[in-house]
Amino acid sequence: MEKHIDEKLHTLRHSCSHIMAQAVQQLYPKAKLAIGPAIENGFYYDFDIEGVTLSDEDLKEIEKVMKKLIAQNLTFEKYVIPDVEKQIAEFKQQGEIYKAELLEEHKNDNPTLYLTKDKDGKVLFNDLCSGPHIESTKEIKAFKLMSVAGAYWRGNEKNKMLQRIYATAFLTKEELDNYIKQIEEAKRRDHRKLGAQLDLFSVRDEIGGGLVLWHPNLYTVREEIENYWRSEHRKRGYVIVQTPQLAKTKLWELSGHIDHYKENMFFIQKEEDSEEQYIVKPMNCPFHILIYQSQRHSYRDLPLRMAELGTVYRREKSGALSGLTRVQGFTQDDAHIFCTPEQLVDEINSIIDFVSDTMKIFNMEFEVELSTRPESFVGDLKNWDLAEAGLKEAMDKRGMKYEINEGDGAFYGPKIDFKVKDAIGRMWQCATIQLDFNLPERFEIKYQDKDGVLKTPVMLHRVIFGSMERFHGILIEHYAGAFPAWLAPHQVALVPIADRHNDYMEKIYNMLRSHGIRVIFEEKSESMNYKIRDYLQNKKVPYVLVAGDKEIESNKVAIRKRGVGQIGEMTIDGFIEKLLNEINSKGKEEIN
Numbered sequence: 001m002e003k004h005i006d007e008k009l010h011t012l013r014h015s016c017s018h019i020m021a022q023a024v025q026q027l028y029p030k031a032k033l034a035i036g037p038a039i040e041n042g043f044y045y046d047f048d049i050e051g052v053t054l055s056d057e058d059l060k061e062i063e064k065v066m067k068k069l070i071a072q073n074l075t076f077e078k079y080v081i082p083d084v085e086k087q088i089a090e091f092k093q094q095g096e097i098y099k100a101e102l103l104e105e106h107k108n109d110n111p112t113l114y115l116t117k118d119k120d121g122k123v124l125f126n127d128l129c130s131g132p133h134i135e136s137t138k139e140i141k142a143f144k145l146m147s148v149a150g151a152y153w154r155g156n157e158k159n160k161m162l163q164r165i166y167a168t169a170f171l172t173k174e175e176l177d178n179y180i181k182q183i184e185e186a187k188r189r190d191h192r193k194l195g196a197q198l199d200l201f202s203v204r205d206e207i208g209g210g211l212v213l214w215h216p217n218l219y220t221v222r223e224e225i226e227n228y229w230r231s232e233h234r235k236r237g238y239v240i241v242q243t244p245q246l247a248k249t250k251l252w253e254l255s256g257h258i259d260h261y262k263e264n265m266f267f268i269q270k271e272e273d274s275e276e277q278y279i280v281k282p283m284n285c286p287f288h289i290l291i292y293q294s295q296r297h298s299y300r301d302l303p304l305r306m307a308e309l310g311t312v313y314r315r316e317k318s319g320a321l322s323g324l325t326r327v328q329g330f331t332q333d334d335a336h337i338f339c340t341p342e343q344l345v346d347e348i349n350s351i352i353d354f355v356s357d358t359m360k361i362f363n364m365e366f367e368v369e370l371s372t373r374p375e376s377f378v379g380d381l382k383n384w385d386l387a388e389a390g391l392k393e394a395m396d397k398r399g400m401k402y403e404i405n406e407g408d409g410a411f412y413g414p415k416i417d418f419k420v421k422d423a424i425g426r427m428w429q430c431a432t433i434q435l436d437f438n439l440p441e442r443f444e445i446k447y448q449d450k451d452g453v454l455k456t457p458v459m460l461h462r463v464i465f466g467s468m469e470r471f472h473g474i475l476i477e478h479y480a481g482a483f484p485a486w487l488a489p490h491q492v493a494l495v496p497i498a499d500r501h502n503d504y505m506e507k508i509y510n511m512l513r514s515h516g517i518r519v520i521f522e523e524k525s526e527s528m529n530y531k532i533r534d535y536l537q538n539k540k541v542p543y544v545l546v547a548g549d550k551e552i553e554s555n556k557v558a559i560r561k562r563g564v565g566q567i568g569e570m571t572i573d574g575f576i577e578k579l580l581n582e583i584n585s586k587g588k589e590e591i592n
């Protein structure tokens with residue numbers, strides 16, 4: 001049933017792209033048409049319009065023309081091209097070089113045109129396409145042009161840059177409205193925008209793309225998250241390590257990264273000395289293996305769970321970089337688990353527990369995908385089967401639902417991906433558990449089993465947050481910048497009613513600080529109401545305490561809560577106790 005709806009929507013959207021092309025050529029007769037497929041959430045069409053750079057205003061005009069075309073109940077009619085060579089010549093003569101190129105490639109596929117006809121059967125437009133399409137434009141009830149962006153012909157940067165209009169269409173007006181609301185909500189939550197507004201982070205040209213400066217505000221959030229991370233790892237039997245930022249080429253040869261990962265690595269060469277080549281680490285794994293190797297291990301030592309907040313660097317194309325979510329330098333909350341085959345299922349289970357307990361704190365649900373053995377792989381088939389069965393068993397045991405991506409695993413082992421759902425329902429890839437049959441073999445790491453025989457341990461790579469950068473980007477959007485009190489850069493702001501109440505506020509400021517509460521008290525000349533609004537709404541501070549003569553007399557403060565407003569008065573001690581409860585329970589017990 002669902003698939004049926006998807007296909008219907010897909011056909012509707014794709015048909016709509018032809019109407020868009022028709023409208024564009026009506027407005028810009030010289031526009032050359034490229035391609036116009038349906039995509040997730042909508043459709044696009046690529047145009048080559050000499051001398052015109054489409055603006056948002058132009059999109060509105062195109063939309064108007066499309067509406068007029070749609071209102072004419074135009075029909076789509078399939079037309080098998082009788083003489084392909086002639087048609088190619090015709091396209092060329094019309095200047096439709098892209099269509100000519102496409103038709104040339106498909107000349108043996110019984111290529112078709114689709115004719116758009118009005119009610120008298122007159123052909124108003126034709127486009128090279130194999131369909132399918134809707135029967136008539138009266139089926140288009142809700143569409144919208146969204147944006148315009150540059151796109152190379154066939155995605156190849158050696159080709160000409162075309163203009164791509166992104167648009168969407170839905171079966172009903174209501175669905176379209178919901179979608180647009182969702183887009184606006186996503187824009188409101190954009191972590192790049194909030195990052196500037198809340199002074200959270202920045203990225204500078206002088207440093208390089210995707211290399212993030214964590215400002216004090218966001219680093220405060222990270223510090224809390226790292227504190228949680230460290231204490232949870234200790235509780236769950238991990239050891240924590242720290243490894244270098246660089247290693248000689250030799251290590252990366254041994255690990256195989258030189259062969260498989262070269263274009264993502266940053267090389268450091270000492271001047272006039274190519275012998276001494278260092279590489280900035282793109283991964284922490286080889287270092288952890290060397291720590292494992294530094295001692296002999298018996299089965300009694302296993303599992304060995306080794307964690308590191310390890311900062312790695314991976315070269316990316318500058319066009320792919322964005323905010324905190326697409327970066328070149330990032331800190332993985334990395335861990336490697338070395339265990340016996342018998343311990344595998346339990347280890348996977350405890351990682352799933354860890355992910356699940358952690359995401360609960362952020363009120364995030366998650367979905368799970370299992371990627372299995374690809375066609376080319378390393379290691380024993382038997383081990384793969386055991387591992388995949390183990391991963392499935394671990395998830396089945398807890399009644400977890402998961403999707404299987406058959407053949408989608410890495411060449412060195414199957415993996416589990418966790419996708420968390422944020423406050424507005426978007427899915428983000430975070431935690432992964434990756435089995436590895438390759439590195440233990442390459443580094444020849446061993447443990448001595450019960451029978452005295454030296455065996456190769458099973459190795460798991462795992463992250464919970466993924467990378468600190470990305471996870472904080474997700475958190476900013478998830479909370480729309482309004483971090484819960486335990487994470488908020490400033491938990492409390494103080495606002496005296498008049499200057500003569502400053503001393504009282506100063507006293508409260510010191511009391512809160514001595515309890516480790518992050519409090520802000522600025523002597524500024526703005527009005528009280530302005531300050532309250534600024535703290536609660538713009539700076540998104542969870543609590544504002546207000547005091548004047550009345551409060552000083554009763555040794556209390558009046559409390560304003562972000563998103564709620566006034567919630568009454570409390571003694572200072574009472575407020576501190578309740579706020580600490582809220583902070584220490586990570587928001588489970590909120591002040592109301």
Ligand SMILES: [Zn+2]
Nearest residue numbers: 014129130131
């Ligand atoms: Zn089509």
Ligand SMILES: [Zn+2]
Nearest residue numbers: 283284285461
């Ligand atoms: Zn690893």
